[in-house]
Amino acid sequence: MTPYRTSYWCIQHVWIFYLLAAVAVGVFIFGLLIHVSVWTKGIKRQTIPFSWRGISNLFLDGLLGRRIFRGDVAAGTMHFLILWGFLGLFAGTILISVDYWLYHFLEGSVYIWYSACLETLGLMLMTGLVWSLIRRYLQRVPRLERRIDDVTVVALLCMVVLSGFLVEGLRLAAQTPDWAQWSFAGHWVSLLWANPQGALSIYPYVWWTHALLSLGLIAYIPFCKLFHILVAPASIYLENQPLQAILVETRGQDEEVFSYRDMIFFDACTRCGRCVEVCPSTGAGEPFAPRNFIVWSRNNLLMKYHPLSNFNWFTNWINRRYTQEQVFDHQKLWHCTTCRACLDVCPVYVVTPDAIRQARGKVVEQGTQIPPLLTQTLKNLYKYNNPWEATKKKRAKWSQDLEIPDLSKGEETDGFCYFVGCTTSMDIRAQELARSFARVLRHAQIPFATLGNKEPCCGDIARRAGEDGLFEKQMEDCVELFAHYGIRDVVTSSPHCFHTFRNEYPAFQALKPAEEQLDLRFRHYTLLLRELVTASSIMFERPLNVKVTYHDPCYLGRHNQIFDPPREVIAAIPGVQMVEMAHNRANSLCCGGGGNRIWQEDLDAEVKMAEIRIREAEATGAEILITACPLCLIMLEDACKTTGLEHTLQVMDLNELMAMALAPPASRCEALRAGGGQVLAIADRPGRW
């Protein structure tokens, strides 16, 4: 006899099943439309272009779960089992529908293979589900939450799988076909029933139970975290789409601050908590976690735009759903350092730093809830064009004894400009960065100039605070200056300026007519230093004989993937032994100064982020902690003092380390005179050595 299976065997009133299926699909579509209707409220100014990278990400991250495996193989395997078990069974259901409605092919050896595959997939799914419960409730993996939604989803899936095996077992027990052992799992279940008649009598009830559970699952998907099945692929695809530039003046009166992309990202979140694990603010014991922000934003959007949002019972329910403890409010928006660690580990690429920035925008526009010091900083930015309340005269004071050419005074440097930045120009400690960099450039005989007193703020601070009106104004000032002085090549001290120039300006500039667009190259100084070192333009004459470690600034590393150039520079300096900290490169820990944290009051924390970092540096046994960002330099040096490590560990900018190893003063003078350069009057900081 040819192996096969009769659909709807022993089931009466099949039409009821179709009716219920229609209801389930209706509910599913209704739920989906609710989410889509919320997304349409988000800002959308650009079309979504086709992207091969998006497709490849869909395959690698969506189907293979690349980012879920990364850093947590157990979670990756568990998710893989569930995903492929679920997808496989879904495909199996489609095949059997094809077989029933269109073309009968599931018979004979095809059927045997089909059945055996489905057995395996069902077992995979079950294993994954049980594993997920073990991880969450027995192993109690710290990053996982234990909310109602977490258990109902898994429980429902478990019941669907178990009832499926039970139906199969009962059918096999009643039919006892020759090929039963191929349906191995169902076959084991069938062994529980010695009497085929007994099995047959309860079979229809169990069949209907399985049917109801399965249809219930379909209807439930848009209302629980299983919705990520649909949204995560969208989120993954949207990941590398370019930044949306939305000019302040084009914004509507009551337009949402979030874009449709943010809303899709929020819906893709399954609260897996990887972001919580890596968040430096959470790690320092601050009352902030990226996950809480996402859930809070999602709930707010639902409460505002959901078709049922006019009903109190609904908003109350949404409110209670994930935020019983009132874990988040707009004051906590200011904790985020925008370090990007959360985004780097997020399996579905939820762009939390960007969303935080936009949420801040709403607070800034309203105006009364901004942290007081930051309010002051923003006002200073507007008034003085820098956050330091310094008048123009003070901008170039760091260089007054260095005689650095000033572009605004007619110097020509073939379009090359050193953009010093506000903090590097005005903070006494950070000025050393600029002075050392100037010395390195002189040594390498690179003609360079600055914008002197005319140098404006790049707009990073305003941008990070969500004060886009100010950002746009500062951006225009900068672009205008660059154009006015014929600048084509800009090197910055700060990774923050670099990031703003390189990654935020272009989207806005692209909105302009082609003839007004500038062709500018932006580099962080580490890139230039590496060029100088590889081109052997630097003559190191003093082996330093020190052990150093390197702190990756977030805006250089994670935001711009510049990990190797500073390390190559360090490696090129003679007598420097480099050791890595526990957290390095993409995994680096934020110093706590980014995202405008340096411009705010200290926030509640168990320990300062910079102190955590400095302890890590100390643990390496290094004598010098090198960094490549003025903010990191200030934050880490402060932490070095507050932790009492100032005698064992020194915090330095990469330029300072390099300048130390350059030729000693006498020969440097000769070299410079030979090259027609200026002689610098930088002391070798004997006090520190």
Place this chain on the structure above:
Amino acid sequence: MDIVVCVRQVPEVADAELEINKEGTEILKEDLVMDINECDNYAVEEAVRIKEAHGGKITVITLGDEDCEDVLRTALAMGADEAIRIDEQGFELSDAAGIAKGLYRAIRDLSFDLLLTGAQSSDDGWGQVGLILAESLGLPYASLAVGIEIAEGKTIVHRELESNTREKVEIPLPAVLTVQTGINNPRYPSIMGIQKVRKIEIKETDSEELGLSEEDIGPMGSSVASQRLSLPAVGEGAEILTGSLGEICEQTAQIIRNKGVI
């Protein structure tokens, strides 16, 4: 609850190196950043808060040159509804009474329940304009308000006195109050907010339209004339310490010890 707020644009001097012109008549403002007078900013914020709680309309008024529009725009962005600028021409070198005269003429025809000014301006610092205005208008007033409660037909004002004491006074409306810093936490006027109020027209007027002649304002109309501005002379008693950081610290500690501080 209609409110009128008088504001003034002043140079920011907190971190600036001030320079005075040769004649000693004014401070050189080229390198100075201009902003709303601090007390006035608190007055605007207080007005906006009262409006938010009790409704009504806020009119801001300033006396100054064209650049002073910025101050009015900022106030509009914070929540004011209308703005008036009295052109500065003719008012140069006026004393507090001269400025108050201009404001009085512009305000007397407005209907309002409350008139707020800053307690004093950070540049001339007379602290008189609000009070002279009140006298001219024949309205009751209170100075140095650090708390304002609005009740039916009256206001309860908390005044800041010396040595951390406060006085609570009840004044019938309409009234004039001069607002002290710290009464609230002024909101941030975002650039976006300022852009949004761009379309609000600022009413312009001048001394002529207000019926003021040379005898009323300016040097001729003032009872107080400024003789000469000068920077404080560098005094004695300052000692610049030299040496390495360690030596300087050592010397500092020695001085503190010698002076009997510790």
